Amino acid sequence: MILARTTLIFSLLISLLNAAEVRLYSERHYTADKTILAEFTEKTGIEVKVVKAGANELLARMKAEKDAPQADLYLSVDAASLERASIAGLLQKIESPDLSSRLPKGFGPKDDAWLPITMRARVIVYAKDRVKPADAPKTYAGLANPQWRGRLLIRSSTSHYNQSLLASIIASEGKGKALTWAQGVKNNLARPPQGGDRDQVRAVALGQGDLAVSNSYYLGILENSDDEKDRKARESVGVIFPNQDGRGTHVNISGAGIIKGTKNKKEALALLDFLTSPKVQAKYQKLTSEFGVIKDLEREPLQKAWGEFKPDYQSLHELADHQTEAVKLFDLVGWP
Numbered sequence: 484m485i486l487a488r489t490t491l492i493f494s495l496l497i498s499l500l501n502a503a504e505v506r507l508y509s510e511r512h513y514t515a516d517k518t519i520l521a522e523f524t525e526k527t528g529i530e531v532k533v534v535k536a537g538a539n540e541l542l543a544r545m546k547a548e549k550d551a552p553q554a555d556l557y558l559s560v561d562a563a564s565l566e567r568a569s570i571a572g573l574l575q576k577i578e579s580p581d582l583s584s585r586l587p588k589g590f591g592p593k594d595d596a597w598l599p600i601t602m603r604a605r606v607i608v609y610a611k612d613r614v615k616p617a618d619a620p621k622t623y624a625g626l627a628n629p630q631w632r633g634r635l636l637i638r639s640s641t642s643h644y645n646q647s648l649l650a651s652i653i654a655s656e657g658k659g660k661a662l663t664w665a666q667g668v669k670n671n672l673a674r675p676p677q678g679g680d681r682d683q684v685r686a687v688a689l690g691q692g693d694l695a696v697s698n699s700y701y702l703g704i705l706e707n708s709d710d711e712k713d714r715k716a717r718e719s720v721g722v723i724f725p726n727q728d729g730r731g732t733h734v735n736i737s738g739a740g741i742i743k744g745t746k747n748k749k750e751a752l753a754l755l756d757f758l759t760s761p762k763v764q765a766k767y768q769k770l771t772s773e774f775g776v777i778k779d780l781e782r783e784p785l786q787k788a789w790g791e792f793k794p795d796y797q798s799l800h801e802l803a804d805h806q807t808e809a810v811k812l813f814d815l816v817g818w819p
């Protein structure tokens with residue numbers, strides 16, 4: 484009896500010690516992730532432990548833990564942050580032809596340092612009752628036009644979303660033009676930057692400005708909101724995917740890299756496989772309004788209503804090279 488119980492406790496302890504897990508450092512702040520990760524655990528038996536923080540904090544942590552990694556996967560909301568992690572030698576190659584073959588050509592890094600999971604586009608919105616669709620800017624450059632003086636809403640330059648947007652302008656148009664653009668946009672601000680992307684759209688609805696810049700999925704989140712005011716705010720704006728006649732709309736990704744030295748590579752790969760499966764990709768689109776990244780994925784009706792657009796995949800790979808410069812330019816023009 485005692486022996487049987489001891490054996491049982493012993494085997495329980497062994498199974499606990501061997502419990503498959505994947506430890507995640509995540510910048511994502513969406514409730515949908517909790518649902519999706521719980522489904523992964525249910526399906527595979529692999530536990531997911533999540534630590535949430537911003538990019539700078541997580542990168543500092545990974546550097547400090549380089550010799551004894553405390554996480555297996557780094558999940559970021561910015562390609563530049565993933566590149567920074569890769570350049571710092573914190574990530575290992577994702578050696579899975581199966582995973583990379585799911586992506587459209589030209590998407591994802593050439594060196595397999597990380598894997599995109601969702602995509603977001605940085606769009607322009609305009610007040611439908613005050614701006615004619617024909618007059619609304621069709622390019623990011625148009626945001627800097629003096630005709631919008633005192634009418635533009637955009638969040639702080641401390642946001643990685645804006646830093647990557649400016650980095651993409653440096654990558655494709657050069658530093659000089661990027662500086663002029665940042666100055667022009669700053670001159671057009673309707674108020675000192677405050678709040679997140681959704682707050683810019685809400686402010687347009689309140690008449691505090693006529694144009695705003697937002698990530699595409701926030702429009703979906705407003706549209707699906709329980710709050711009627713948010714649904715009305717979304718309804719009051721028209722959406723433009725900029726630069727369609729040029730290099731395409733600035734897109735960024737949420738993606739993941741496998742941390743160098745992890746003991747749980749197999750589990751990390753299993754999670755990446757799950758997150759880029761057609762079913763989960765469709766679920767992201769439904770729950771967060773982000774775009775899935777795999778080929779031949781049908782868009783959500785709400786996304787279809789935005790229309791087809793051409794993404795700028797090219798500068799996506801050059802964001803990290805220009806991010807420091809972007810921050811300098813923002814400081815130079817005094818964009819808070």
Ligand SMILES: [Fe+2]
Pocket residue numbers: 560698
């Ligand atoms: Fe976000």
